[in-house]
Amino acid sequence: MIRTADQLHTFTAQLLQAAGADQRNAQRVAQALVGANLCGVDTHGVWHLPGYVQAIRAGELLPTAWPTILEEGPAYARVAGGWTFGHVGAEVAMELALDKAATSGIALVSLVQAHHIGRLGEYVELAASRNMVGLVWAGGFAEEQPVAMPYGGRRPVLHTNPLAMGFPAGAETPMVLDFATTALSGVKVVEARSQGKQLPPGCIADREGKPTTDPEEFFKGGGHLPFGGHKGYGLMLAAELLGRVFTGSDTFAERPHGGPIFGHTGTAMIAFRADLFQPLTEYASRTDELEQRVRAVPPALGFAEVLVPGDLEARTREVRQREGIPIPDDLWGRLSELASSLGVEVG
């Protein structure tokens, strides 16, 4: 099944409105989900719709709420998402950080009381599009269902705690990092299990803390391992400290809002002007030069080329904007069924 981005956006927005969202929120979430599908990050796209509708029905997600600013200074603010779709609060928070950074040079905005904020890369891409560097850390997912082991440990107490960094460029693609601090994202373990496949070595551990490639072990008391050993573990803890502890998100937990995963989460965002110390053109041309320098490196055995983080997403976006977004049949079936149950015509 192929849908154009416009078709998928309209469908998503209609479905969300039928599920109780107001127009403004429905439009924003459709933008975020279809944007993730467009750049190939399908794990953060319309695949989530059934879960969001379920969260609305369970009172975990308030589909007509809107974020509020809890406190602010010239270079910082804390935003409460109001338990609406996390994509709404996270965009408001990053926009606020960008506005403040335009004046102060740098700003920090934190977000609490947010449901799933989706693809972190979207927010640092937004920063980059305004000629700002953007940094995002998210934590607090593990309060009820920890899934990630600390380095050297045998019991999950942490989570996939992601981080993202985005850098504007000139003629080249903005560099965008956006990754889980676990070796794998949660979806990949579920997929491998359902497809009867093994996982790459070093990504999950069994309940003894011993690395394994068998996804079944994950569900028998095992867990994710941090990427990159003790270094990735350190970054996982940093995302927990910045996302949950520093933002004070625990104080804003209000079950059932946020559900089992998002009830305690928080996000810290930093934005600063790329032209803080030199004209933007100079910053941009040096960034382009660095990107060109690494792409010019001949590939190692087993690789086709050297990429800059964000290249794959940019390429996929170009292709899917032209050729449409492929939706697996089983997912389209579930989405169509959901739409029908809500009285939305499936286009």
Place this chain on the structure above:
Amino acid sequence: MIRTADQLHTFTAQLLQAAGADQRNAQRVAQALVGANLCGVDTHGVWHLPGYVQAIRAGELLPTAWPTILEEGPAYARVAGGWTFGHVGAEVAMELALDKAATSGIALVSLVQAHHIGRLGEYVELAASRNMVGLVWAGGFAEEQPVAMPYGGRRPVLHTNPLAMGFPAGAETPMVLDFATTALSGVKVVEARSQGKQLPPGCIADREGKPTTDPEEFFKGGGHLPFGGHKGYGLMLAAELLGRVFTGSDTFAERPHGGPIFGHTGTAMIAFRADLFQPLTEYASRTDELEQRVRAVPPALGFAEVLVPGDLEARTREVRQREGIPIPDDLWGRLSELASSLGVEVG
């Protein structure tokens, strides 16, 4: 050979003054080097003295210079290190960031024209000691002698580009991350070669970009690999973008200052108040709780315990403050010889 921290500090400061440093700079560098030895990071300690003296003699390091502030706003500044010891400029830069963050909530200070700044962890520990979160990225080491391959590439174009993050705590040890974005530090490859040892798998590659454990391959056109695959590679590029490109350090290159490694380097530092969104006691007790939670995890097979980043350094510091700092005989021989050649009495 065992020396107390005080003995080693006096020796180091005297040696540096004899080599041309003024008292203020000599004291600061002694503090930095002995501080690194105290916490067990011997690769960033007095081992560097012969190299610094050589750099002074070569006109790469100006031992009586002092940093200047090139530009500043309430929440940002750029500092020129004046090509003196990097430890001097980096401390001034972090102190400035902490002062500004105390008022603005968050601040960003960059440093250019600095020789080796030493252990990054020291600067984020300084931030943590003032109840600030500190972030540091350094780049620009590869302009003349690149040693690190990009992910999927077969030619070195980058470097060990380190990053550090420090978080104040309450009763617990502040969490301090401080690591190279290569899998290994440069010193470890040199050591393995001279001792005829193999390296752990996945840390370096030969000139075809194929991972190898043979340190000889590193010196035959091979290079470091990023830690943690494409994620660590992304962080290596981020440190290059923040440390060199964003700070504009290339513009300040003035050979022979900085020598082949430090001539183009720059450092970006961000500091923000840990109590920006809640009373410090609340932030601190939640941080303590997180540290306790991970330390309470039973160890995996092959591990003795679960640690928080910074624990090992804190423990070593305690031991070495009590029992003194062990200096390998060959190193002590070289240092004694250097001291004698400078007319410094070896205590």
